[in-house]
Amino acid sequence: MLICLTASHRNASFDLLEKLSVGAPSVAPQLVANSDFIQGAVVLATCNRFEAYLDVDEPLTAGCALAAREVIDAVSAASFVDSADVIDAITVLSGDTVAEHLFSVSSGLESVVIGEEEIGGQVKRALQTARIEGTTSSALERLFQRASHTSRDVKTKTGVGGAGRSLVRLALELAESRVTDWAATRVLLIGTGKYARVSLAALHERGVTNVTVYSPSSRIAPFAERLSVPQVFTPGLDAVLAQSDVVVAASQSPTYVLSAAHFTAAAARPNALERRLVIDLGLPRNIDPAAQHLPGVELLDLETISLHAPIDEFKATTSARAMVDEAAAEFTAARVESEVTPAVVALRGHFFDVLDAEIARARARAGDDAAASETEAALRHLVGVLLHTPSVRARELARAGESESFVSALDALFGVQPAAAAQVTPLPTIVPVLPAASALPAGPGAGLGRTGTAARDDNPPRTGTAAAS
Known part of the structure; x- marks a missing residue:
């Protein structure tokens, strides 16, 4: 499951974002190495947002909440910001809303200046950094690559960013x-x-x-x-x-x-x-x-x-928002379709196993000649044609949230069961965050999504001259 912890100019002060930008971007390797839940992490830190995208290997809400808590604790420690202030400023998204949010961010629709040019490159560099640090995952790769593709489409097919805003x-x-x-x-x-x-x-x-x-x-x-x-x-x-x-x-x-x-x-x-x-x-x-x-x-x-950022003049066009929504819907559909893939593979395996057995018996009786080879090719083509409609129907059922009915039909008609049938799990929009692991309650904890302002004033002051550009 994908989740996103996000703090931006919309729900956090620049003082807090500044503190998060110092140490928080370095927490991804620590999270992936030490967490029982986090399988991948990509951190996006810009001048007006801090976001952590996580691939959590746990279909239960409690697992996502624990992963969110681990991120908050790590970010708090790395940035010298009290965890309560981080919680107040961060919203945690999960499931389908993660793709929609990242696609919108990478297209410049969530920036201080709508359509700014720099954010698309910053999203790409966040993924490159995760690759170098070894913290990305196949799910995060697909998410970020699709985000970059969507960003290019929005820039080239709509007026957003056409004026070179930054x-x-x-x-x-x-x-x-x-x-x-x-x-x-x-x-x-x-x-x-x-x-x-x-x-x-x-x-x-x-x-x-x-x-x-x-x-x-x-x-x-x-x-x-x-x-x-x-x-x-x-x-x-x-x-x-x-x-x-x-x-x-x-x-x-x-x-x-x-x-x-x-x-x-x-x-x-x-x-x-x-x-x-x-x-x-x-x-x-x-x-x-x-x-x-x-x-x-x-x-x-x-x-x-x-x-002083203009709002009305550079507001995202309806077509840009529609493109982001469409891209997010397609990304979700592809994810859902993948959950019925084991069942489709099992169906195809069953048919072709039966076909291979019959061809082997036919060859044993009639020998291996040119006519037998032509017959085999024709039969394989026929089986492929017969399997096309069930395969398409399986994807349609998956998109409608009815993949389980396809799996049940396979069992009832052919006695076929997928080797690892995945179930479509309803994904929450906002993940609740749990208290520290040492004091976990029985319930799911308090939800995130509040707006915060200042972090602690006891953050060590920054002085001196920089050594980086």
Whole structure:
């Protein structure tokens, strides 16, 4: 059974999402290795959501609830967030709704900016990471591959994402009222990853030509050379910051890249600009929030940007939602059909076993000649034709939730029983989560789906300069 634990900008604060993004993405190998229920795990962590997709080898609701509890405990420990705060912010989906949710997410329909371009690639990279870590499963592979296919269809066949929507571009649109002339604007770009590349492209679209890139990672040199932008190293950072009108931070660093002290030092340099706009697209934050209280510093972070995200203009079209619903329905149908496959295999095996036995007896009596071979080919074709309608009917019954009637008919008519007949189990939409294993009650526990805001304030503060781009 597939389940999904999801926390996003819709039901969690950016403070909590930031904390989850630091340590939680690393929990998948631990969960798969140590859990009695979790057979596969893929973690999706972006700037506005944290989600864990699990393949749980347990058809009972209690098994899914225990698996959800294990994930919450592991995420809580890795992120230094109280488990009660994680529970308040996370919704747990199961069964058929998991596919619909992921397909919608990968198509950009659940993003801060509807139709954003980056999420499709982030979903692909989440699956690639799971492959590298050995935590994926065949069910999760099918789910994520279908999600990527659906995302491509939505992008190419509907208007969603047609305008090249992204958080980067939305942030720059918000900055329009603060920037007089983009062509004369000096920009300091922080980061060398994909988001930094997207940011640089968006800046160039607005006519920016004076961009300097900074990152303490070793990737800065090839990044700067490949994209033909000058680079600055740590000793010269304050000087460049002092002369920058706009700072765009798009690094994947787990620690602050620029602290309040950097801005103070920059402001104290000769001929330093009096004002600068700082756009922080990082999660975790790249810029120390204390910097926004300094004179001349205006900070736009993800939380601020999300508050200005347009709703009506970029709302998903009806056709995009319909495509996601159709893809999810087809994925569910394929899953349900697979549950009747053992019965179909048993039926075909029975018919062909009888046929093989009769052909063997015929050959023993008449010998092996050309006529016998032609007769055998004709009989095999006939059996295949006769089995076509029952096979199709079996899939139809499975889709209607009546696979058991097909299995019963095989037993009644032919005495055939599938080797491992799977039953269609009704799948709940919301999985209840159980308390810690040491205090499990007899009942299923409290359901998830509540909305939470802040995590604990005792999370160790992040300081220092990043070592990653």
